[in-house]
Amino acid sequence: MAIDNMHTLTVQVRDREGAHLPIGRAEVRIHDDEGHVRSCWTGLDGRVSVEVGHGEYWVEASAFGQHSPPRKGDNNTVNMPKDDGRVVNLQVPVGYSLVVGSDEGEMRDHAEAREGGAIVACLTWNKPPEDCDVETSLTSSIGSVLRDYRHDDRGKNEAKRYYQVDLRGAHGIARIEAILRAGPEEGDGDDREVPHRRGARMSQGAAVPVLPSSQSITGDVNVSMRRTATDATEDLGLWVVIRKSTEALSFNNYFRFMNHVLCGEPIGEHHHEFDSARLLAKERRFERLRHERFLPFNDSEAYRLLKVATEAFVMVNCGVALKNFTFPPHDLDYVIRRIGRPVDLTGLWHKYLVAANGTHSVTLPYLALIRDKMRDVPLKSSMFSTIDDELPENCFGILRDKLTHPCLTELIWSYWHEEGMLVQSVNAIARRFQNIRGHRNDPLVNLEIDPLRPLNNLFWGFIQDEQHRLSVVRRNYEYDHEYGLRLEGRAVTHPRTADPRSKFIEAFHGLLHLCGSFYKQDDDTTVIADGFPVLNALKEVHLILSQGAHNQYGEAPSTSRIEMMMQQWMLGRPEFREFLPTRIMVAYPEPWMDRVDAMKKLQGWTDTSVLHFRNLGVFGEQVLLSIRYGAWSTVNEPVQATNWARFWRPEIQGYIHAYRSVTGVDLTASNVVGGVDATLPSVLLRRRLAAQAAAS
8 A cells, every 4th residue: 555545543541430541452453334343552651653554444452352333323433534633532431540548648649658657559450251360569759668468458340459658767768669560560561562461551650758757856946837738629630631731842842853854863762741742743744744734935945844843843742631540650759849749640630621512522721711701612623524525514613623622822932032132033044045144244145055955945945935934023023912022123113013912011011020929938848938919910910911812823833932943944954064163062952043143243232142132032931821821800819920930040040130131130129119120022132232322
């Protein structure tokens, strides 16, 4: 069968009950419309992707003697090529869960223990209707693990197995992993081709703080105080999702992916885990788009592939599948460090998501509120019907993916990179490439990009494609509409914005100022920091952000991100080490940065490093996404604001520091009338540039 006729069918197998965990090494059976059956097995993440041809297929799964519904239905049937790339979710009723407790307390999803005592762990699963040998194991990072046969319970419908972790001489965080597997274990690899020797496998973890033992002592006693822990809130999972999604969109991940698909370089072992899981989807999207995207001019193949690959990277990584999101152990560790207590992230995430009105799909509470306002509007899976369908029936409706796979990007990322002179640097090189002098003493007069290098052809296509990119005027209007931010310069004089967000800067800077005060209180272990002021400020910023989420909002952030990431990649090419006088010994985190700083030095632009502008874009995007997609208008308890401030503390304080480095304004300080500085950043940058010119 020709490669062009092959399509990707992805199946995700999860537990229908218990903790709803992914099932590794589950058998998946694919039935085609001719009665043929093909078997394959999931990896440890519960997912498997196979190549199939045109036609209709339905799938079923089995593990631990349990089965998904063994019949054809809407949820387990796909039609190729229409459903190419769709993920089929199958649920098997294993009912596996882990609960832990101390030897003195009740069993629950999280607990505390004390040195010298013990942790009791209970593993529960449904008894299979057929004979199936089930093995269990439990490990702990501290203490000694013992089987507790006295309490094992094998009832009619479910089985329970108990373990104890002896904590004599042990304290700290006990990281427990409980494994349920079918049959004897022969290694922990993720080999999907050896299913018969290695049965199904599920794993669940828990983190239990083990406090030092208390005893009567005499003499001097050292006393220490710690920050007060807060209750776990259901929206903690949303912030982890946002953090992982934005990190997957980072330039270094993008740079590796581009070098992989365009230059044949291997991805490497340090590729971001969340991004690597989507590598196949990105490659499939790239292969599809390269046959759909064309440019109306000659000698531009290299640039066309660059544009297509960038679009595939951004589109796959910005959309998050809410229902099937998994949280590895290091996510749990990060949350524990931020809020000071163990949490069940997976359980909180499932409680946080709500069903979209009128469907079985789940979405974020904020998006569910919007959907409820339009309950009379039907949901649809695509923008228009296929040729075989009746077009008028499906033209009106809400796109389902907008609710279940929201694209987590913010335009503020583009704004700060543009203020950092990324776009202007590339434009200056493009002018010189066309033999256009920038000004009388243009320092790029001697810049030559020889025709023997691929970079020459890339810039040719980039310049030819200018009419198909967002203009600076159009981006400026959208910055003003979403955030009340405007650029300064000859190209954007006297803007006539129809609906600017004039109160955003004051509200956002007010929130950052309150966060600075909150952190001072929170670091003082003699007081409990008040989260109410932060909560009220969050509600205000959320309201203003939602008012600007219209018109170009759905497409402008992703389109601008695609265009600027292409510019970053071109500047990051090794040829620019020769074309521009960069500083080799400065350790920039991304390879395009020294090129922009070198251009700013040549042109006499701001001498503030582009690193600070990049941090403003990255940190600002993460913080604003957590405000935009949180259902803050319905929150009245300050504990959620407290957890938000603690979780995003590195990003918030990083943004405050970068803003002070760029503009000279300290957002933690009050002005003479008790408020915060709400001056446009572009105005502050113009003033600093004028002062820099006067001093030189």
